[in-house]
Amino acid sequence: MRVPSSVKRGLAAVELALLLPVLLLVLFGTIEYGWLFLKNQQLADAARNGARVAVTESGTNALVQARVAQVMSDAGLAQSGYLVQLTPANVATAAPGSTVTVEVTVAYANISLIGLPLIPVPSDLAERTSMVKEGSP
16 A cells, blocks of 8 residues: 555654654753763862862962862853852861862852753752872971
C-alpha cells in the first residue's frame, strides 16, 4: 500500500512537534551546564588568587578582598553579589605554618545564563582554597 505524501509530511510534523522540546531542553541544558562549569572555575581562580595573597607575610584582609575583587571583575562577576569568607577571620594574625582558607560563594541565580526552571542547577556556587601561611614558625 502506498502512503500519500501529505500523510508523510503530517507524520514528520508530528514527530518534530514531539521531539523538538526534548532536543531543545538537552541543547539548552548543555549550554547552561557549560556556563556553570566556567563560572565555577572562575570562582576557584578567585579563591586561589585570594589565598596566594593571604598566605604571604604581608597579607591582610584588605589585600585579599582587593585581589578577589580584581579576579571577579576580570571574570565579569563583580556585580554578582559574591561573598568572601576568610579563615582565620584576620589573615594578618595567622601564625606562620597555619592553614589559611579563602572561600568565594555566589548565588547561582545571580549568574545563570539561561535560567530555565526545568534544568536542575545548584542554588549556590562555592569554591574554597586552603594554603599554609608563609614565614618561619
